Amino acid sequence: MLKAEENEILTRVGPGTLMGDLLRRYWTPACLTAEIPEPGCDPVRVRLLGENLVAFRDTRGRAGLVQENCPHRGASLYFGRNEDAAIRCVYHGWAFDVDGRCVDMPSEPVPFCEKVRMRAYPAHESGGVVWTYMGPRETMTPFRDFGTEGHDAGEFTAGKQLTTCNWVQAMEGNIDTAHISHLHQWDGVDDIPDDGSDKPGYPSNAMSWKFWRHDRAPRLEVDDTWYGYRYAGIRTTPNGNTHVRITAYAVPYSTMVASIPFSTGHGMFIPIDDQNCWRYFVTAKDRQNPRNLGGANLFSVAPFSTPITGRRDGILPRQYTMDNDFRIDRDAQRNGIFSGVSDFVSQDFMVTESMGPIYDRTEEHLGSTDKAITRMRHILISAAKGLAAGKEPPAVGAGLDFRSIRGAEKILEPDEDWRALGTDDDPVVQEALGIEPPLGAAGRPELAD
Ligand code: FES
Ligand SMILES: [Fe+2]
Known part of the structure; x- marks a missing residue:
C-alpha cells in the first residue's frame, strides 16, 4: 500500500512532476x-x-x-x-x-x-x-544499449501495443510472477504429458506450465543490482525440485521477463500520459532461446492466441478491450480457462486496465508475492525524490553494460544459486552469445605456463 502522495509521485509524468523529471533523464x-x-x-x-x-x-x-x-x-x-x-x-x-x-x-x-x-x-x-x-x-546521458547498437534493425522484432492505464500498473503486471499461476492458467495443463524434464536443468516450456500450476504461491527473493534488481520466483515442482523464474527490472521502465534458458527480450512501459502507455518490446530474432532448450514455443501448447504481428508500422492492434469486456467467455471461464479470455496478452490487459486509469494504491493489501513490485515502486519514488534533491538518477552513467541484464528460468541443481543464471557468468549464456568467461571462472580451461 502507498500513501496517496506517494502514489501521485509514482504515477504522474507530465513536465515538472517528480517522476516526469526523472523519466526525462533516460x-x-x-x-x-x-x-x-x-x-x-x-x-x-x-x-x-x-x-x-x-x-x-x-x-x-x-x-x-x-x-x-x-x-x-x-x-x-x-x-x-x-x-x-x-x-x-x-x-x-x-x-x-x-x-x-x-x-x-x-x-x-x-x-x-x-x-x-x-x-x-x-x-x-x-x-x-x-x-x-x-x-x-x-x-x-549516453544512450543505454540493451544489445541493439551495432546491429541492423532487421535483426530485431520491435513492436508496441496501446495500454489504456497508467504505465506503472501495466509494468507491475509484467514484473509480477505470481499471476502466471492464476490469470494465465487453463485446465488442460493437467493433461500435458510428463516428458521427464522435471529434474535439475532446463525443463521444456510445456512442463513449465505444469510447475506454475502446481505451486501457485511462489516464494520471492529480490536482489538489488546497479540497474534496479533481479528477482526469483521460487516454486516446488511435482517431483519436489526447485524451479526458479528470474525477472530483471531496470530503472525506470524496463523488464526482462523469465524464459528458458534465459531471455534478452526487452519489455518497456512508456507513458503516453498519466492514463495511457505503450507496451514496447524489442527482441533479437536469433538470440531468443539460442539453443532452443525450451523445446516447443510457450504458447504452442496453450489454447490462447498471441498478438498478431506483421503490421507494417509494428503497432499491434487491440481486439480485446474494456469496451467489449475483453471478450470474456463465461462458459470458458467455468470450463477450463481461468480468466475466461482466450488471448494471452489481453488477459494481462483485462486485469491491469480494469484497475482504473490510475490505480489508487491506498486501497490495496499487499502480500509476500508482491515484494518485487513494492521494491520497484520504492526504487522509482526514491530516485524521483533524489533527483529533486540534486542526486544523480540511477543507471545513467557511461560504461554500464545493459546488455548483460537478462531474465532466466531453470530447475536448480542441488545447492545451485539462482543469482548466476542468465548473467555473463552463466555457461549457457557464454556459449549462446559467444561471451568469454572471466579469467579464473569455473569451467575455463587453464592456460599452460
Ligand atoms: S505557419 Fe502559421 S500556424 Fe504554422
Ligand atoms: Fe501476464
Missing part, C-alpha cells in the same frame, strides 16, 4: 522506426510523457521529434508537408528542421527565422526504435 522510445520508414514519409503523432509531438523522417533521412503545434499560430504539424529536409506547416508555410530551427518563413516580407525555435528532442535509432532524450540538454 533515453526513451518515442516511436518505432517502422512508423516513419523512409525519407519524406508521412509524419506521425507522438504523445509522450504528456507532451504532444510529431515524429517525421525528413527528405534527407534524419528522424526528427518536434512539438506538434507550429510555433507561429499553433496549427498541427502532423498535417504538415514533409519536404525540403524540413516539416512545413500548411497554414502559412513556415518550415522547421529536425533540430527545431525555422528554415523558411515564406509568409513574411521580412522573415525572422532566427528568432523562432521550436521544441525539438534528439532522436537516436537503435533496434527498430526511435529513442529520444527529453531532459535538459546539459544533463543528456
Whole structure:
C-alpha cells in the first residue's frame, strides 16, 4: 500500500512532476522506426510523457521529434508537408528542421527565422526504435544499449501495443510472477504429458506450465543490482525440485521477463500520459532461446492466441478491450480457462486496465508475492525524490553494460544459486552469445605456463 502522495509521485509524468523529471533523464522510445520508414514519409503523432509531438523522417533521412503545434499560430504539424529536409506547416508555410530551427518563413516580407525555435528532442535509432532524450540538454546521458547498437534493425522484432492505464500498473503486471499461476492458467495443463524434464536443468516450456500450476504461491527473493534488481520466483515442482523464474527490472521502465534458458527480450512501459502507455518490446530474432532448450514455443501448447504481428508500422492492434469486456467467455471461464479470455496478452490487459486509469494504491493489501513490485515502486519514488534533491538518477552513467541484464528460468541443481543464471557468468549464456568467461571462472580451461 502507498500513501496517496506517494502514489501521485509514482504515477504522474507530465513536465515538472517528480517522476516526469526523472523519466526525462533516460533515453526513451518515442516511436518505432517502422512508423516513419523512409525519407519524406508521412509524419506521425507522438504523445509522450504528456507532451504532444510529431515524429517525421525528413527528405534527407534524419528522424526528427518536434512539438506538434507550429510555433507561429499553433496549427498541427502532423498535417504538415514533409519536404525540403524540413516539416512545413500548411497554414502559412513556415518550415522547421529536425533540430527545431525555422528554415523558411515564406509568409513574411521580412522573415525572422532566427528568432523562432521550436521544441525539438534528439532522436537516436537503435533496434527498430526511435529513442529520444527529453531532459535538459546539459544533463543528456549516453544512450543505454540493451544489445541493439551495432546491429541492423532487421535483426530485431520491435513492436508496441496501446495500454489504456497508467504505465506503472501495466509494468507491475509484467514484473509480477505470481499471476502466471492464476490469470494465465487453463485446465488442460493437467493433461500435458510428463516428458521427464522435471529434474535439475532446463525443463521444456510445456512442463513449465505444469510447475506454475502446481505451486501457485511462489516464494520471492529480490536482489538489488546497479540497474534496479533481479528477482526469483521460487516454486516446488511435482517431483519436489526447485524451479526458479528470474525477472530483471531496470530503472525506470524496463523488464526482462523469465524464459528458458534465459531471455534478452526487452519489455518497456512508456507513458503516453498519466492514463495511457505503450507496451514496447524489442527482441533479437536469433538470440531468443539460442539453443532452443525450451523445446516447443510457450504458447504452442496453450489454447490462447498471441498478438498478431506483421503490421507494417509494428503497432499491434487491440481486439480485446474494456469496451467489449475483453471478450470474456463465461462458459470458458467455468470450463477450463481461468480468466475466461482466450488471448494471452489481453488477459494481462483485462486485469491491469480494469484497475482504473490510475490505480489508487491506498486501497490495496499487499502480500509476500508482491515484494518485487513494492521494491520497484520504492526504487522509482526514491530516485524521483533524489533527483529533486540534486542526486544523480540511477543507471545513467557511461560504461554500464545493459546488455548483460537478462531474465532466466531453470530447475536448480542441488545447492545451485539462482543469482548466476542468465548473467555473463552463466555457461549457457557464454556459449549462446559467444561471451568469454572471466579469467579464473569455473569451467575455463587453464592456460599452460
Ligand atoms: S500556424 Fe504554422 S505557419 Fe502559421
Ligand atoms: Fe501476464
